[in-house]
Amino acid sequence: AQSVTQLDSQVPVFEEAPVELRCNYSSSVSVYLFWYVQYPNQGLQLLLKYLSGSTLVKGINGFEAEFNKSQTSFHLRKPSVHISDTAEYFCAVSEADAGNMLTFGGGTRLMVKP
Amino acid sequence: DVKVTQSSRYLVKRTGEKVFLECVQDMDHENMFWYRQDPGLGLRLIYFSYDVKMKEKGDIPEGYSVSREKKERFSLILESASTNQTSMYLCASRPGRGQPQHFGDGTRLSIL
Numbered sequence: 678a679q680s681v682t683q684l685d686s687q688v689p690v691f692e693e694a695p696v697e698l699r700c701n702y703s704s705s706v707s708v709y710l711f712w713y714v715q716y717p718n719q720g721l722q723l724l725l726k727y728l729s730g731s732t733l734v735k736g737i738n739g740f741e742a743e744f745n746k747s748q749t750s751f752h753l754r755k756p757s758v759h760i761s762d763t764a765e766y767f768c769a770v771s772e773a774d775a776g777n778m779l780t781f782g783g784g785t786r787l788m789v790k791p
Numbered sequence: 792d793v794k795v796t797q798s799s800r801y802l803v804k805r806t807g808e809k810v811f812l813e814c815v816q817d818m819d820h821e822n823m824f825w826y827r828q829d830p831g832l833g834l835r836l837i838y839f840s841y842d843v844k845m846k847e848k849g850d851i852p853e854g855y856s857v858s859r860e861k862k863e864r865f866s867l868i869l870e871s872a873s874t875n876q877t878s879m880y881l882c883a884s885r886p887g888r889g890q891p892q893h894f895g896d897g898t899r900l901s902i903l
Contacts, residue, residue: 681833709889713894718800720795720896720897721883723892769834771889
């Protein structure tokens with residue numbers, strides 16, 4: 678069975694600083710990988726996805742993530758954060774050949790300070 | 792843009808009541824999902840549906856049932872609400888396998 682671990686429950690960072698949100702997964706088969714963002718009192722919005730091809734994936738709002746198969750990781754990065762990036766971020770994985778059910782990590786709350 | 796609409800943003804019900812949460816999507820998606828979201832636990836899948844009148848249990852189906860009579864609508868039913876079902880409930884849909892899910896804004900349900 679697949680599982681997803683987001684190593685940091687909260688990440689405080691100053692505005693314009695770089696940030697990395699970590700995500701590791703466990704699965705014995707090929708996977709699809711996703712990052713979602715949740716702003717306060719809203720549902721989840723897709724930031725980016727990895728289905729196949731290039732391991733560096735670019736998403737919306739200047740975010741990118743890199744799929745590392747050997748380390749089973751899919752860390753999210755942004756070179757310079759804004760106050761408006763304050764939100765909760767969820768990593769999710771689905772196995773490519775098993776109905777594609779998503780398994781979510783516990784979430785990381787990004788807090789951008791002025 | 793895909794629109795997934797949940798009928799209520801906030802709902803307060805009493806223990807033992809039968810509770811209906813409604814979700815409608817406007818993009819003719821095949822698959823629909825119900826999750827609950829709790830702090831530190833991320834999202835956990837309650838039920839999903841591949842097509843009309845089809846349903847499958849997710850990871851935490853106990854105490855819940857679902858109905859999908861029309862393609863665009865997926866209802867979550869709490870047969871007899873209990874306080875441990877106080878949570879945020881999120882509905883999602885997707886066109887098919889391998890495609891990203893699109894989420895509604897959620898229903899924050901409190902059971903007193």
